[in-house]
Every structure is written in C-alpha cells, then in structure tokens.
Amino acid sequence: MRHSGRPDPGRYPYLDHRVVAGRARSPIGFSHRGFAPEGDENTMAAFQRAVELGFRYLEIDVRASSDGQVMVFHDEDLARVTDGTGPIADRTAAELSALRVGGGGGVPTLAEVLLRWPGLRLNIDVKSDDCVRPFAELVNRLAAHDRVLVASFSDRRRRRVLRLLDRPTASSAGMMVNALVKLSAPLGLAAPIARGAGVQALQVPERHRGIRVVTPAFVARCHAAGVQVHVWTINERRDMDRLLDLGVDGLVSDAADVLATCLRERSAWTGAQPGQEP
CATH class of the missing domain: 3.20.20.190 (Phosphatidylinositol (PI) phosphodiesterase)
Known part of the structure; x- marks a missing residue:
C-alpha cells in the first residue's frame, strides 16, 4: 500500500503542514x-x-x-x-x-x-x-x-x-543517510534505513556532482517509505513549478517572494496572509 508521505502528525507535528484545496498534503x-x-x-x-x-x-x-x-x-x-x-x-x-x-x-x-x-x-x-x-x-x-x-x-x-x-x-538526514536512501530505495530499503536513522525527511539538492538526485521514482519511493522530500536551494520559478509537479514535499529558496507567489498561484500556500504573523 502506498504511504501518504506524511509522517505521523501526532508524533511529529512539525511536518503536519495544513491541507489545502482538498489535497492529501501540501508542500x-x-x-x-x-x-x-x-x-x-x-x-x-x-x-x-x-x-x-x-x-x-x-x-x-x-x-x-x-x-x-x-x-x-x-x-x-x-x-x-x-x-x-x-x-x-x-x-x-x-x-x-x-x-x-x-x-x-x-x-x-x-x-x-x-x-x-x-x-x-x-x-x-x-x-x-x-x-x-x-x-x-x-x-x-x-x-x-x-x-x-x-x-x-x-x-x-x-x-x-x-x-x-x-x-x-x-529530523532530516545528513549526507551519509541521504546517499544510503538514494542508493537503496530501488531495492525497497528506504523505509528501514530512514527508521534506523531516525529521519522523517530527506533534504537534498536536485543534483549532486552532476548526478540527478530528485527524480519521479526517488520521490515516489521516499513517499512509499513515509519520508518527505525537501529540495534546496530553488530560486527560479520554472524550477519550483517543475519540482512541485514531481510531488516534492517542500522547497527551500532564497527567493522567498517568488516561492510565495508560486505556491499561492498553485493554490498550495499553507502560510499566513501577507502582513499576518504566523
């Protein structure tokens, strides 16, 4: 059975970001x-x-x-x-x-x-x-x-x-656990590795040393293991849209204004309204 990609919100409420527009989860x-x-x-x-x-x-x-x-x-x-x-x-x-x-x-x-x-x-x-x-x-x-x-x-x-x-x-994985999950995910071992490492999210660049890390298969396998995928550091609108279309769970950006506009226009904004403190 496919996992929702959302760790238990009772145990890790940090990752229980609010549902928007009827979606099972919002980035x-x-x-x-x-x-x-x-x-x-x-x-x-x-x-x-x-x-x-x-x-x-x-x-x-x-x-x-x-x-x-x-x-x-x-x-x-x-x-x-x-x-x-x-x-x-x-x-x-x-x-x-x-x-x-x-x-x-x-x-x-x-x-x-x-x-x-x-x-x-x-x-x-x-x-x-x-x-x-x-x-x-x-x-x-x-x-x-x-x-x-x-x-x-x-x-x-x-x-x-x-x-x-x-x-x-x-917690999110460090470099070693990120690499282990990436390499072992095709073998169905992402879940036990993530559990053993005590992580609920992988925070990764889209590419590392010329190798594409974030692919549709990688995102799907992480979600099946109950692990979220957050991608850094994404500053261009076209890249934000492309990664969100892949189903990633979060984006880290220096261009906060661009990211806020992107999520709002996709009806995926889970933040406060401008000028309102969270």
Missing part, C-alpha cells in the same frame, strides 16, 4: 536564512521580511558562541557577511550581537528567534559540534520540540542532538 515553503535581498541573512530583519510575506517555515543555521549561546549564523568565520573577522566560536554572544550583518543588525541568538515568533517552525542546521548540547538544552528548556526540525550535514552530530532531546523531534 512546505521554506524561506532560506530568512528573506535577505540586502545580504543580511540569518538576522531578525531577514526573518521579519519572511514573516511579512506569510512564511511559517524558515531554514536557518546555528553555531555556538564562546560563552555557549546558540547563535543563528551559517559560516565558521565572520568575514563573509559581517564587519568582523575570525571564528564565530571566539566571540561572546554580546560581541556577536554588536556586529553588523550585511549592513543590518547583529547576529541573533536562537532563543531570540523562538521567543519573538512563537508560531514559526524552524528547520535548523546544527553546524558545529560545540553547538550540540546548548542547542538541545535550549529546545528542551523552551519546549520547542514541535517547532523545530533537526538537520545537519553530519549524521553523527544530528544523532547526538536527538539523543539529548527529551521529546520526539522531527
């Missing part, structure tokens, strides 16, 4: 690092823009400061997007908040984001080992398990986070 639109046309990615201003567009889901990254705070930031080094230099891990949370990201505000803490927008769901890439414990402790303290999906390119790091969380929390 998730993820705003990648917020909406940051001004270069201020992963900032409160970028998140506010995404919220104003109606997004209920953001994809963000976290690392730890030198004093153990969970900071929303992608790179290991500060130089690319801030007016500072050196490793983020060498600065305190107070020092990081005083920097300018892309000409905007400073580096926010994850706690600030969770508390500012209690209706947002966050797809969180845990980028560093020193962030594992403080991240898990923060999610436990704020009881944010249903609002976050734990992601990491490192399956080892992702598993460490999940072991420290005190309630079931949605």
Whole structure:
C-alpha cells in the first residue's frame, strides 16, 4: 500500500503542514536564512521580511558562541557577511550581537528567534559540534520540540542532538543517510534505513556532482517509505513549478517572494496572509 508521505502528525507535528484545496498534503515553503535581498541573512530583519510575506517555515543555521549561546549564523568565520573577522566560536554572544550583518543588525541568538515568533517552525542546521548540547538544552528548556526540525550535514552530530532531546523531534538526514536512501530505495530499503536513522525527511539538492538526485521514482519511493522530500536551494520559478509537479514535499529558496507567489498561484500556500504573523 502506498504511504501518504506524511509522517505521523501526532508524533511529529512539525511536518503536519495544513491541507489545502482538498489535497492529501501540501508542500512546505521554506524561506532560506530568512528573506535577505540586502545580504543580511540569518538576522531578525531577514526573518521579519519572511514573516511579512506569510512564511511559517524558515531554514536557518546555528553555531555556538564562546560563552555557549546558540547563535543563528551559517559560516565558521565572520568575514563573509559581517564587519568582523575570525571564528564565530571566539566571540561572546554580546560581541556577536554588536556586529553588523550585511549592513543590518547583529547576529541573533536562537532563543531570540523562538521567543519573538512563537508560531514559526524552524528547520535548523546544527553546524558545529560545540553547538550540540546548548542547542538541545535550549529546545528542551523552551519546549520547542514541535517547532523545530533537526538537520545537519553530519549524521553523527544530528544523532547526538536527538539523543539529548527529551521529546520526539522531527529530523532530516545528513549526507551519509541521504546517499544510503538514494542508493537503496530501488531495492525497497528506504523505509528501514530512514527508521534506523531516525529521519522523517530527506533534504537534498536536485543534483549532486552532476548526478540527478530528485527524480519521479526517488520521490515516489521516499513517499512509499513515509519520508518527505525537501529540495534546496530553488530560486527560479520554472524550477519550483517543475519540482512541485514531481510531488516534492517542500522547497527551500532564497527567493522567498517568488516561492510565495508560486505556491499561492498553485493554490498550495499553507502560510499566513501577507502582513499576518504566523
């Protein structure tokens, strides 16, 4: 029997996005690092823009400061997007908040984001080992398990986070599990591998090193195994339409305005109305 592609919403409500137009499921639109046309990615201003567009889901990254705070930031080094230099891990949370990201505000803490927008769901890439414990402790303290999906390119790091969380929390596969599912899906082994890895979603590029990852057969096999497929980072409208026609469960985009328009025009928007906070 074909699985709906939706993990048990009682156990993982993060992935229980609302039904639209009578469909069994509707795709998730993820705003990648917020909406940051001004270069201020992963900032409160970028998140506010995404919220104003109606997004209920953001994809963000976290690392730890030198004093153990969970900071929303992608790179290991500060130089690319801030007016500072050196490793983020060498600065305190107070020092990081005083920097300018892309000409905007400073580096926010994850706690600030969770508390500012209690209706947002966050797809969180845990980028560093020193962030594992403080991240898990923060999610436990704020009881944010249903609002976050734990992601990491490192399956080892992702598993460490999940072991420290005190309630079931949605998770997407790292590079190794993604590859295993891709290779084993034609053999009917996607479901046991996903269950063993503790993942409910695969978050993948459409292509990797010249190999097409997202195909109709791949999407169908993942759905049969009860695993969602989210594709990153899709910024062109024609690519959004093509992937949604394949039946993918979510798209991650830097072009949040284009993605919102695409989903609305397809009657597949599950976010808030523009200007309304989730």
